[in-house]
Structures are given as C-alpha cells and as structure tokens.
Amino acid sequence: MMHSAIHTARVREDDRYPSRHASRASVTPRQDPVVHGEAGDGPLTPSQLLFFQDNGYLSFDALLDPDAIRACQQELQRLRDDDRVHQADEAVIEPGSRALRSIFAVHRSSDVLRRLCQHPKLVAIARQLLGGEVYIHQSRINYKGGFRGQAFYWHSDFETWHVEDGIPAMRLVSCSISLTANTPHNGPLMLIPGSHQRYVACVGATPDNHYRESLRRQEVGVPDDASLARLVEDFGIAAPTGLAGHVTFFECNVMHGSNSNITPLPRSNVFVVYNSVDNRPEAPFCGLAPRPNFIAEREDFTPVPFPADSFGSTP
C-alpha cells in the first residue's frame, strides 16, 4: 500500500528534486549553491570554502577544546547508564540487546550536548556555509560498539530530508564531532567527494517489479548500483580519520556511508544538522505524514544564538 502510494503520487510542481517516483534511477545536476555565504562572513578561509565547494566536506583535527570533548564523552556514558533514557521515544536501542545505539534531539534533552551543538565555533562555520542564521534540524549522539558494528549503506541525507521531511532546498550542513578515534579500520565515515553536485533520484518500489529479487533486496531511498559506480569512478572515496575531537562538516547532498566494524574499537559521535532559517520544511514531498519532530524539526525554527562579537560580525 505504502509503495503504491509512493508510486502513484504525482510529482509536485514545486519539487525540484523528485525521487522515488520513477522505475528508473536518474542523476541530475544540483540546482542550489554549495556555499551560500562569503569569505568574510565567518572563520573559513577562501581555500577552505573552495575545498568544501569542490568536495562537499571539510575536516578539522583540533577545532574544539579537549575539555568540551571530554564532557561529551562523560555525558554519553551517563546517558548509556540511565534506564529512563533507554525508554524514551528518542532512543534507538540495539536490536537483540538493551544497548543504546542513538539518542535523537540531544540538543533539547542534555545541557552538555546542547552547549556542543550551539558551540560558537561550529555555528560560525554553519552560518558561513549556509549564508545566515541557522536552526537545528536534527541532533543525535551515536554509540556504535566494536566487534559487530553494522555497515551503513550509501545515501544522500538530503534525499531523505527532502522526500520524507519536506525540506525544499540543499541548504543544510551536517557536523559530526567524534568522541572516539576514527581509524581506517573501524568503519569510518566514507564520502564521495564531489557527489554533492549531482542528485541521484532513487527508484520507487513499483508493482511491476515488486517480486523481483533485485528489488526485494533494495530498500526505498537507496541509490542504484550504476549511479554509485559512476560517482566513485568520477570522484573516488575519502574517509577522514582522526582522534577523538575530530570534526567533519559535510554537505547535505554528499553521498556517504560506512562499512561494518569488526575491530574492538567502538565509535561514537555527536551529529548535528544545521538548516538555514530560510529553508524550513514544507509538507513531505512523498505525500505521506511527516516523521516525528525529534528526527526532523518542524515546529521550532529559533535561530541558534550567536554572540554578536563572534566571527562574521566584521568582515
């Protein structure tokens, strides 16, 4: 039922990035700027802005104070030990065990993590990249244990946020703050640098091929093999690694994913998505009900407070 609804829904006139409508994948050019601000608007240098423009991500080894990272590590431990947290809607519990995997909307529930999400150094970069005031579309803290950490398949966040949450334009940026070391071996974030310049529309599960093996394994919202192969052929793969405290900003449409983690080294991070206040969600483009507010903010668009004397107030 859900699949046919998706299939038969007409593409809305205001949908510049239709996906999950057609029975064939398509790749079209991006229609929004990548960098929405200017060199003088914030802390990023012209070469950093160009790097982000070209690659769709930007990494920092020592952007934040080690004390801020330590506080978040302690907060993660506290949350993992708190039974009430496990029972909240915002919590994602590991299937088959009681272990906490993610908590959403931590900028609302935790003072420590709100301070991190609102950290002037992070917000200054988000404001510069998005060209003005930003609010938090989503935040979460992730804990992925070692030994049996699962892979996360390739996807563009924007594809989901557009189709399921109704975000109209590519004017969001994600920020991942590592609370553990990322090595080449423990399933680090992999990005296809440059892929943010193309929009890969995903195949909807149409009645015609519902029963075919290839589609039984392919979930909705997953890019097709041929488009992915072409992206990697054209652009390659990058996997920023670093110690705890490593920060990666990545553009909302950059294709990314991660392999499994059989090493004993767990991976945890805080993940926060900044959206431009001029890019508020509309009704989801798939025609279905929107996802819960703790996954995709659609009520409170208050700009993240930003000290007047911070970056960007003077050229």
Added chain:
Amino acid sequence: MMHSAIHTARVREDDRYPSRHASRASVTPRQDPVVHGEAGDGPLTPSQLLFFQDNGYLSFDALLDPDAIRACQQELQRLRDDDRVHQADEAVIEPGSRALRSIFAVHRSSDVLRRLCQHPKLVAIARQLLGGEVYIHQSRINYKGGFRGQAFYWHSDFETWHVEDGIPAMRLVSCSISLTANTPHNGPLMLIPGSHQRYVACVGATPDNHYRESLRRQEVGVPDDASLARLVEDFGIAAPTGLAGHVTFFECNVMHGSNSNITPLPRSNVFVVYNSVDNRPEAPFCGLAPRPNFIAEREDFTPVPFPADSFGSTP
C-alpha cells in the same frame, strides 16, 4: 547433538592446541616456531624473515609478473561465466543469486591457477618459511562483489584446520594473490600483527549456556571479545593494501578478518595454503568426520615441484 559431542569429547593426549572444549576462552603461548627455515634457504632476507617472525605476515607489491596476474584475471572471468563450474561441489554460490563467490581446489581444476599456486617465487618463500618441502593443503579463487560484500569475522585459520581437519602443528602458511586493487575502503584483509604468537582457544557451545543470548550470537570457532580486545590493544591492526598483483603471505595462526565492502569495487584473489610435508593431517581433533578433500587435502601429499636451480639450492 553436535554441540554436546564437541563438549563432552575428551582432549586428546596429543592435542597441543585444544579448542572448543571449555566453557571459557583461554589464551596460551604458541608452541611451534614461526619461521622453520633459515636465511640461506630461500629468497627472503634476514630482515624479511624477522618481520614475518614478529608480525606473522609479509607483503609484496611486485613479486609476480603482470602477465601471470592478467592470466588469472581472465581465468576468473572464464570460470564465472561457465555454468558447469557453478554446479561443482567445489563452487560456493552467493546466497540469493547465481553469482560465483569461491571455487575450491583450483590447483586441481585449472591449469592457469595451478601454475600460479606452483609458481617458483611463491613456493620458494613457502619452503623457506616452512623449512623444507611443501604441499597444497587448500587453494581457492574468491570473488567478492562490491556494494554488498559481507564482513568476515576475526579468526585464526589454524584453529579451524587443527580442530576440524586434524593438522597437528603450526607449520602452514597462506598466500593471497590479489587480482583486484585492495584499498583501505573495500574491506581489505586486516591482520593483528603478532597475534600468531598466542593461541586463542574458542568457547564450545555447552549445554549450560546454550540458550543464552551471548552464545546464540556467537558461533563455534569464533574468538571471544575479551581476547580480541587484548590482542588489538597489544598489537594493533595492519591492513596491507595494494594494486592487483599484490601478494601477502600470512602465518596460519595470525588473527585476521575483514570488514564489509559497500564500495562499488569488487575484490578477488587467489588463495593458496602451503603445508609442510612433515605436518600431515591426522584425525580431526574435534572427534568429528573430516571436511571434504577439496577444502582440506588429506590424500595427496606430493610436494609441489620445485626446480633444482631455484632459490635455496645454494646458500
């Protein structure tokens, strides 16, 4: 039934490496030499022998002629296209599709791959490491597609070969010849260098804890989390990467595994295990029937032919 049989079987008097008998994992020191030959016995230099002694592996970027690699790549393609090959006992077919994943005993079925397994440069190294004549315990060609390549969990080959095939001593060496590039991203072989110096006895599935969650997920022959964490803490992880033609020798007891591969880049290799002619299999130490001959040779111990004028005949 099988589990209780394993559990109740007494440890044989001649079993220097018991595993899958106890309800607790144990780590004991290796009881066999790592390098069985001498510096003058083959092409490996004293420093290469020391590296292997310390790390349990040794990699080469350009050991073999590119033509030999090309021939194997073509042979792999031919085998993948041949329907008769798919139906052989020796073939492992991808679950859910007809794609060929591995073919065992290729040194018997393919002239091209036998030539590779008997290549004097490989055999000279195996003879030097194992101290004398060698035969082929196992060979196979692997093809692991991109996008959905599965992880392969940590294991010591020797643990399995000892328990299930009856190999008495640590005097085998594996050789992996890459037919595609191994990058840090496409799920390359990971090794714990130094782990070959310890023997991790695995937990048997005992009736006491048959139903406990931890053991339902843990398969027989899998090292426990605490032992793995300790090994990685003490030794770290190495993942040799390289272009097609890259060769890695690794010791039979070195702990190794690989993460999943979501990249579009497939991985294929030829894998050959050399055993010393003085280390023939006995009855399996688990008390069960042995595995098929194409997985673990137990009939033909003919030494791999080695030209008299090759490495090792003169100091």
